[in-house]
Amino acid sequence: MARYVAGRLAGLVVLLLLVCVFTYLIFFKLSPDPALMICGKTCTPDRVAQIRASLGLDKPFLTQLGDYLSGLVVGRDYGSGPNLVRCPAPCLGYSFQSSQSVTQMIVDRLPVSATVAVGAAVLWLIIGIAAGLLSAVKEGSWWDRTAMGLALGGASIPNYVLALTLQYVLVVKLQILPFPSAVPFSEDPLLWFQSYLMPWLVLATGYACLYARLTRANVIDTLAQNFMRTARSKGLSPALTMRRHALRPALTPIVTIFGMDFAALLGGALITETVFGLNGIGKMAADSIAKNDQPVIMAVTLLAAFFVMAGNVVVDLLYTGLDPRVRVS
Amino acid sequence: MSELLVVEDLTVTFPTSRGPVDVVKDVSFAVGRNETVGIVGESGSGKSMTSLAVMGLLPPGATTRGSIRLDGAELLGRPDREMRRVRGEQASMIFQDPLSSLNPYYTVGLQIEEMYRAHRRCSRKEARAVVVEALTQVGIPEPERRAGYYPHQFSGGQRQRVMIAMALVCSPALLIADEPTTALDVTVQAQILGLLAGLQRETGTGMVFVTHDLAVISSIATRVLVMCRGEQVEYGDAEQVFAAPRHDYTRMLLESIPRIDDEVVL
Amino acid sequence: MTTAAPSHEAMADPLAGAGHAPATEGRRIARALLRDRGAVLSTVFLGLVVLMAICAPLISAITGHGPNDFDPAAVDTNLGGLPRGSLGGVSADHLFGVEPQNGRDILARIAYGARVSFLIAISATVLTTLLGVVLGLLAGFYQGWVDQVISRIMDFLMAFPALIFMIAILSSLPTGDRSVLLVTVITVFGWPYLARVVRGQTLTLVNREFVEAARASGASTGAIVFKEILPNLRNSLIVMTTLAVPGYIGTEAGLSFLGVGVTPPTPSWGQMISSAVSWYATDPMYFAVPGLFLFLTVLSLTVLGDRIRAASDAGEAS
Numbered sequence: 001m002a003r004y005v006a007g008r009l010a011g012l013v014v015l016l017l018l019v020c021v022f023t024y025l026i027f028f029k030l031s032p033d034p035a036l037m038i039c040g041k042t043c044t045p046d047r048v049a050q051i052r053a054s055l056g057l058d059k060p061f062l063t064q065l066g067d068y069l070s071g072l073v074v075g076r077d078y079g080s081g082p083n084l085v086r087c088p089a090p091c092l093g094y095s096f097q098s099s100q101s102v103t104q105m106i107v108d109r110l111p112v113s114a115t116v117a118v119g120a121a122v123l124w125l126i127i128g129i130a131a132g133l134l135s136a137v138k139e140g141s142w143w144d145r146t147a148m149g150l151a152l153g154g155a156s157i158p159n160y161v162l163a164l165t166l167q168y169v170l171v172v173k174l175q176i177l178p179f180p181s182a183v184p185f186s187e188d189p190l191l192w193f194q195s196y197l198m199p200w201l202v203l204a205t206g207y208a209c210l211y212a213r214l215t216r217a218n219v220i221d222t223l224a225q226n227f228m229r230t231a232r233s234k235g236l237s238p239a240l241t242m243r244r245h246a247l248r249p250a251l252t253p254i255v256t257i258f259g260m261d262f263a264a265l266l267g268g269a270l271i272t273e274t275v276f277g278l279n280g281i282g283k284m285a286a287d288s289i290a291k292n293d294q295p296v297i298m299a300v301t302l303l304a305a306f307f308v309m310a311g312n313v314v315v316d317l318l319y320t321g322l323d324p325r326v327r328v329s
Numbered sequence: 330m331s332e333l334l335v336v337e338d339l340t341v342t343f344p345t346s347r348g349p350v351d352v353v354k355d356v357s358f359a360v361g362r363n364e365t366v367g368i369v370g371e372s373g374s375g376k377s378m379t380s381l382a383v384m385g386l387l388p389p390g391a392t393t394r395g396s397i398r399l400d401g402a403e404l405l406g407r408p409d410r411e412m413r414r415v416r417g418e419q420a421s422m423i424f425q426d427p428l429s430s431l432n433p434y435y436t437v438g439l440q441i442e443e444m445y446r447a448h449r450r451c452s453r454k455e456a457r458a459v460v461v462e463a464l465t466q467v468g469i470p471e472p473e474r475r476a477g478y479y480p481h482q483f484s485g486g487q488r489q490r491v492m493i494a495m496a497l498v499c500s501p502a503l504l505i506a507d508e509p510t511t512a513l514d515v516t517v518q519a520q521i522l523g524l525l526a527g528l529q530r531e532t533g534t535g536m537v538f539v540t541h542d543l544a545v546i547s548s549i550a551t552r553v554l555v556m557c558r559g560e561q562v563e564y565g566d567a568e569q570v571f572a573a574p575r576h577d578y579t580r581m582l583l584e585s586i587p588r589i590d591d592e593v594v595l
Numbered sequence: 596m597t598t599a600a601p602s603h604e605a606m607a608d609p610l611a612g613a614g615h616a617p618a619t620e621g622r623r624i625a626r627a628l629l630r631d632r633g634a635v636l637s638t639v640f641l642g643l644v645v646l647m648a649i650c651a652p653l654i655s656a657i658t659g660h661g662p663n664d665f666d667p668a669a670v671d672t673n674l675g676g677l678p679r680g681s682l683g684g685v686s687a688d689h690l691f692g693v694e695p696q697n698g699r700d701i702l703a704r705i706a707y708g709a710r711v712s713f714l715i716a717i718s719a720t721v722l723t724t725l726l727g728v729v730l731g732l733l734a735g736f737y738q739g740w741v742d743q744v745i746s747r748i749m750d751f752l753m754a755f756p757a758l759i760f761m762i763a764i765l766s767s768l769p770t771g772d773r774s775v776l777l778v779t780v781i782t783v784f785g786w787p788y789l790a791r792v793v794r795g796q797t798l799t800l801v802n803r804e805f806v807e808a809a810r811a812s813g814a815s816t817g818a819i820v821f822k823e824i825l826p827n828l829r830n831s832l833i834v835m836t837t838l839a840v841p842g843y844i845g846t847e848a849g850l851s852f853l854g855v856g857v858t859p860p861t862p863s864w865g866q867m868i869s870s871a872v873s874w875y876a877t878d879p880m881y882f883a884v885p886g887l888f889l890f891l892t893v894l895s896l897t898v899l900g901d902r903i904r905a906a907s908d909a910g911e912a913s
Contacts, residue, residue: 015754026764149633152901156894158845160852161868161886164875172876226429233384234444234495235417238409244443248434267756271849275872285759286853289766297763304756312754324479325433 008313017069019305024065027294033057054078055096068093068298092302093295095288102299105284112182113280116273117265119196120203125258128208129251132215136250137242139220147212154209163202163275170198180276199272207261211254218250225249252322256315263311267304333535334360334383334420334503338395341378341387341559352378355395356561358554360503363529365536367550367567369543369582375559376539380505383537384422385412400502418448421496425508427488431480437464438476441495448499463494467524486517490524497528504529505537510545522549543582547571555579620830620907627906634902637895644892648709660700662707663860677878691884695874701867701884708862708885712892715774715857716843719781724836726782727789728828732820734790735797742794749787757784758849765855773857777850781843789835793828800824830907837900841893848889864889 035051036043052058056067056078067076071091078085078094087093092102131151135144170177180195222228223246231245268282277283281300288296320326341353353375360366368376381387383397385404397404399419404412424430431440441463442456449456457476464472467490480488489509496504506525510518526549529536540546546553546567553570555563555578562576574580628634647654655661677695686692691701734745761780768776800806806823814822848865850856857863859870864885871882 015751018751019755023760027767152897153894156841156897157890158848158852158865158868158886158893160849161882161890164868164872164882164886168875168879226424226426227432229386230424230430230492231432232386233416233422234447235413235415236443236447237413240443240447244435245432249432252434264756267759270758270762271853274853286762289762290854292767301756301759301763304759305754308756309754323434325481 005317008316012309012313015309016302016306020069020072020302021065023298023301024068025061027298092299095293095296097288097291097293097296102295105296106281106299106303109280109284112278113266113268113273113282115196116199116203116269116278116280117262119200120207120265120269121258121262123200123204124207124211127204128211129215129254131208132212133219135212135216136219136223139216144216148216151209151212154205155213157205159202159206160271160275162205163198163272166198166202167276180278182278182280195278199269199276199278202272202275203265203269211258214254214257215250218253219246222246222250248322252319255322256319259311259315259318260308263307263314264304266311267307268300331362332359333362333364333400334537335398336379336383336396337398339379339382339397340394341375341382342392342394343388344390349392352391352559353382354559354561356554356556357395358552358561358564360535360537360552362502362535363533364552365526365529365538365550366552366554367546368537368539368554368556369541369546370556371541371582373558374556376556377507378559379556380422380507380537380539383503383505384416384420385409386416386422414448417444417501418499419501420503420505421499421501422505422507423489423492423496423509426512427485427492428480430492431488433480436477436479437483437491437495438478441476441491441498444495445498459498460494463498464491466497466528467491467494469494485513486520489513489517489521493521493524493528497532497534500532501534503535503537505539507539508541509538511540511542518545525549543571555582624903624906627909628899628902631902633898637898640891640895641899644709644888645713647706648713651703651706651710654706655703658700658702660703662703662862663699664703665697665699692880694870695878695881701881704862704867705864705885705888708864708867709888711774711857711861711863712844712847712865712889715777715781715847716840718778719785719843719847720836720839722778722782723785723789723839724832726786728793728825728832730786731790731793732797732824735794736801736816736820736824738798745790746794749790752784752787753791755784760784761846761850762853762855765850773861777847777856781846785839785843789839792831792835796828796831797824800827834900834904834907837896837903841896841900844889844896845893 033048033052035048035055035057039048039051049058056064059067070076071087071089071093073089075089075091076087078087087101087103090103092106094100095102095105098105131147135147138144167179171179177194177198178191180198181191183192183195185192228241228245231241236245266281268280268285270282270285272278273280273282274286281303284296285300285304287293288300336359337357339353339356340351342349342351344350356375356379358366358368368379370376378387378391382393383399383404385407387393393405395405399415404415407415431437438457438460441460442453445451445456445459446453451459460476461472464476469475469487469490475483480491483491492509509525510521513521522545525536528534538546538550550567552565553563553567554561555570555576557578563570563574563579570579571583574583628638651662691705693700694704730745734742761784764780765773765776801824806819809819809823847856847863848868851863851865852869854866854869857866859866867885868882868889871878871885874881
């Protein structure tokens with residue numbers, strides 16, 4: 001087991017390194033020169049060279065990449081002499097736009113993205129699984145057909161269309177919710193809840209519809225299994241038969257999918273955060289892309305890749321705990 | 330002989346898109362205590378539906394007519410709540426494929442234990458002791474440790490032993506075995522048949538043995554019911570049926586099997 | 596889980612199965628779809644949208660409004676350029692209203708936008724399917740190191756935060772032909788999802804009796820792939836591609852919505868919604884029209900894909 005975990009973690013590091021190199025290469029080769037952008041309209045070649053030197057852009061590609069990677073692991077120093085700035089590990093550099101430490105920017109914004117992701121996940125898990133279960137148990141009923149019809153519809157709404165519609169109806173027309181803003185919970189719990197409600201609903205809708213369909217299919221599949229007949233032949237109560245024998249096999253695969261979806265969301269709900277103006281990782285990504293703020297783009301891409309890959313490993317480990325058949329010895 | 334199970338004119342009807350279809354038609358047979366009765370037929374002959382009807386486990390939508398009496402008490406028409414007390418306690422069942430019939434997510438110990446605790450008031454500790462005893466009885470080595478194993482960690486024959494241990498844990502009067510050896514190797518098949526026969530001698534359980542394999546039946550059954558397309562084509566003393574089949578279908582079944590030695594009978 | 600297993604006819608008679616079964620199978624699925632109200636409605640709606648896209652110049656000629664023609668008379672400069680009249684300027688002249696400020700006809704832009712959206716989504720689907728089938732087949736058929744290489748590339752691409760990366764690449768690339776760029780980027784990140792399924796099914800198929808029989812009888816690799824394996828992948832490919840088109844329409848619209856997709860003045864639905872964001876409170880029709888078209892198109896394609904899958908699953912079960 002320990003060897004398996006170690007192997008998976010090593011794989012994670014290698015993959016992350018690859019993503020790092022790949023991303024760096026693409027931005028290094030493709031992006032317009034950031035020094036020119038920072039310098040602005042009144043620019044002299046000397047000034048450009050100076051900026052390039054201070055950003056380390058005059059060094060060869062591999063040196064830059066090496067600096068970046070070592071900065072991630074052990075931190076790095078920028079500038080020299082009295083202007084020396086120490087950037088502690090994990091160092092992701094400084095924003096070209098705001099000169100802020102990118103690591104600090106992420107730390108500041110992660111709670112917003114996490115709040116959005118956790119709230120939405122709670123909503124979609126409860127709604128999706130409950131609706132799917134009910135549909136499976138009452139297969140072919142009026143409820144089943146309605147719920148599955150709605151699930152197809154809900155999964156087809158692009159989330160920005162849903163976001164704008166909700167905002168128009170709830171904020172502009174009915175005025176029952178304020179315009180979302182990232183208020184900390186400690187400041188005003190009610191406003192906090194009201195602010196995050198729409199982002200949660202928007203994100204949860206698509207996933208809830210997907211999970212309802214998945215749950216329904218899995219439960220129907222499980223109910224037809226031979227071991228369900230055995231459970232009934234043993235004289236167990238229907239409640240115990242359902243709870244113990246049907247739910248665990250039916251819901252275990254959903255854990256995998258949930259882990260992946262949730263991990264991807266932690267890396268920022270780009271569209272939802274942008275539409276609602278919530279200052280999380282997703283909005284930071286969109287802003288940095290609009291301004292070609294390379295260190296931030298790099299960092300956001302790496303962070304999202306890290307979450308996805310780490311989620312993958314966590315899910316696999318969790319799965320070996322949940323399904324005895326894949327347990328490694 | 331006082332009969333344990335009496336089935337009279339049992340008819341099972343399924344609704345289909347082309348109207349109701351009788352999958353079992355007017356079937357009658359009886360099982361005595363400590364007796365094994367074989368039900369033989371090809372797949373689709375209604376033999377499995379007959380045994381599921383006795384357990385009250387027919388798929389939803391199926392309707393039944395006739396009478397099924399266990400120990401003199403009528404089972405047909407009982408609400409599911411009452412049938413639950415019959416299942417496992419008075420009559421239990423083992424199935425063809427022990428791997429898919431056991432839940433892969435739980436240890437075999439727990440799966441036996443939950444059945445015992447569904448019918449007997451007792452602590453988990455007492456139940457565990459019963460589980461170990463039941464596993465010992467069916468010849469699982471190291472039963473204390475093996476109770477904590479998952480179904481996929483056993484071999485095919487051992488899994489069927491586990492199923493048997495589970496079926497007999499509440500000492501039911503009737504055991505229905507639906508093709509219990511079909512999915513197994515021939516040698517393992519003989520071992521399981523031997524185990525069933527031995528346990529029956531010890532406990533005096535009445536047994537319904539459902540199979541398509543006449544050779545297996547001839548070695549363990551005293552009475553035989555031959556079914557074809559839901560209908561009972563022959564019923565009577567096993568030796569008589571095999572020696573002098575009165576129906577062409579039975580003769581055909583008999584001719585289609587190679588004889589195997591009777592050394593299986595213990 | 597029911598994965599598309601080959602039909603029993605194909606197993607019993609490999610040569611005849613490949614030739615004849617698909618035709619009757621296709622007819623059976625078509626019959627099942629005709630009996631389904633949802634599938635018929637979806638098909639009708641999609642037919643209308645495609646017709647509208649094809650006839651976009653004709654629509655412009657009839658109404659007299661091209662997709663980029665300004666109509667200052669239709670907007671009220673005193674109200675900051677809001678369309679005159681109710682419902683975002685819906686009138687006999689402008690059936691779906693006009694854009695605020697410049698008065699461009701929304702019907703014309705929807706029609707031309709449909710062309711862009713469908714063209715990108717369909718091209719991306721064709722390319723991902725081609726790549727996915729070829730690489731999935733290679734991995735599943737040859738196994739060994741070929742499989743290792745292809746599978747690792749797929750893992751890598753699927754672990755990538757595709758949306759952020761697509762946006763980053765698209766924003767840093769020079770503004771050339773955006774449609775081609777969009778198709779390329781979607782294809783690069785899209786093919787592994789299809790290839791993974793094709794690989795898995797090929798792996799099970801190559802070990803099946805009828806493929807072994809064909810191999811034993813001396814059939815060439817090409818013959819085995821085209822006559823034995825591809826026909827058996829047909830059903831799942833149809834389902835996957837039908838479900839890929841709405842996915843890519845959504846992706847294109849999303850990228851255009853975020854400002855890195857199709858560049859103005861070329862219209863696309865996502866980009867129309869994007870430019871409507873600042874007007875949603877005062878002129879809700881501006882985002883409602885493209886939003887509704889996008890939603891209904893994605894829904895229709897999803898329903899259709901779902902029903903095709905149900906019909907082909909039912910065929911395998913029987």
